[in-house]
Amino acid sequence: MIASPDRTPLPRAFFDRPVLEVARDLLGRHLVRTTEDGPIELRLTEVEAYDGPNDPGSHAYRGRTTRNGVMFGPPGHVYVYFTYGMWHCMNLVCGPEGRASGVLLRAGEVVEGVEQARKRRISARTDKELAKGPARLATALGVDRALDGADACAGPDSPFTVLHGTPADPDQVRSGPRTGVAGEGGVHPWRFWISDDPTVSPYRAHVPRRRRA
């Protein structure tokens, strides 16, 4: 018998811990995206940790910029970036404040609001693909730069809330190199996922792009 997920919101203290600890702990939690058309809820199945200025793979590696400013702020807020000219991805900022660490949300299972997610993810063949990959996840949730800095620990008025959910069994948590991260930053096994979960995205090594004519 499977216990139903705990719908208690996670407090800011949850995020005010070292990023590797938070990343593992986020697996199996539920992210709720509240919109005017109703909520979309995701069970998180895959994440990656980025450890601020000490981490060559992190956007914060070279210090604070206009894009990554939110990462340097308090934990529990959402950092959204735009990439490849067409996609958005989202992170949850971790502690301690000022360290600029964060967890990239890479994949999840849509457990509520499938209809709404489908409208934004036309190309998804199955429901498992709705949030299978970081840009797909953000698209399914209707996330863009307008939501950069949103507080995920601000109560029901916030566009985001993270619920206690059903934390993944530690024996089922796997780790490996981060997807698509170039150079030295790629070596850390800071990608975490739930073993055998069908919503986890495939691993791809970083591929430098060839020059255009």
Add this chain to the structure above:
DNA sequence: CAGTCGATTCACT
């Protein structure tokens, strides 16, 4: 101020 490239996805072969 021009050049380079990305924490990716999709269509096609």
Add this chain to the structure above:
DNA sequence: GTGAATCGACTGA
């Protein structure tokens, strides 16, 4: 498996 799409941020001059 390969290549195109597409643009803002960052880099270095």
